[in-house]
Amino acid sequence: MMTESVNTAPEVSLLHPSGGPPAVPLVAIVGPTASGKSTLGVWLAEQLNGEIVVCDSTQVYRGFDIGTSKPTAEERRRVPHHLIDILEPSEVFTAGEYRERAIGVLNDLRQRKLLPVLTAGTGLYLRALLEGLAELPVRSEVLRAQLRARAERNKPGYLHRVLARMDPTAAARIAAGDMPKLIRAIEICVLTGKPITEVHKGVRARLEGFRPVKIGLMPPRTALYERIERRTIEMMDRGWLAEVRTLIRRGIPATTKPFSFIGYGDLRSHLEAKSDLPHCVTAIQQATRRYAKRQITWFRKEQGVHWLEGFGDDRGIMRRALQHLREELGEGYESANHAGAGR
């Protein structure tokens, strides 16, 4: 049942740069929402003796299940899933925290000689994990509140001008209307006393000890959009509205982070303000399409991805993904339980 570990056959090229343990493979499945990452991930994990590590900023929240398209109970029974349902709705989560938690999970899987299969919808989180983040101070809510207040008191473009004084390079790269990024940039400058451009030049703490093998799902655009539209209807049929009603009844405020996820705010206002439900559904479909497009833009830049032009639940795509992984992973990753399945 236990795989023959690659650890037993150390190769110089796989050695940890600092002389630590040799690198073991890690599978990362990237792709836009509704492309079938979960389905493919579960199946691959079964074939290759792995477990799922979710890389998604929304599925970490408990209680927000249908709208975030979490893996089904059945899928979770078949293969253990990590970093899902780990937070209360009131908790704030960041890319940096994701990285820390994920490293913990990865080390655990390595010890147990299991293959990590990341299903990644949140590009920033994947990058934070794999490439690391620069040594930066964490958010300062006090400073942020001050900045926001001052921005309101002044003319539009105020924060952009402030940043331009502290770090012209950063100001040139951030649009005057992009509040979150302006605030973070100023925050870093204030807290470190250095321009954010300088700070970003510092070394990023790359993930060590793992060798990422990336698979990308890129279905044809029109088919993806159609599936998004259908999936939204299915979510409604499966009781999304009831889920939101329950969350409201539990007293979870609308200002809470997960209520900013696609659909949750809309459905909440439908329930509380009686906004038109069909329009609501249309708006959700639209927002999801836009989101998928942003994901595609992000992942296109991702290095070293083996792209497959279809959905992750398509037999042909599944087989091609498995075949590619067999070539990349080398010996020792065939699951005894499932070897030969899916043929």
Add this chain to the structure above:
RNA sequence: GGACGGGUGGGUGAGUGGCUAAAACCAGCAGACUGUAAAUCUGCCGCUCCUUGCGGGCUACGGAGGUUCGAAUCCUCCCCCGUCCA
């Protein structure tokens, strides 16, 4: 048969003589993004040519004519749609 209202670029829709290839919004496309990223933001969006420029040409506001230096905008006729009256 009569009275109004209306027909604008993929959609909604503003525009009542030149500043209009035509506001705005949506859809679409492309992009940025190192700590709330399902967030936030930017560009393009009739066709075409090149020396890619606040560049040239062509086509466009239901149809056909007309007025005018110049028309989506004014006039005439026709066609369609909506509402109301017979």
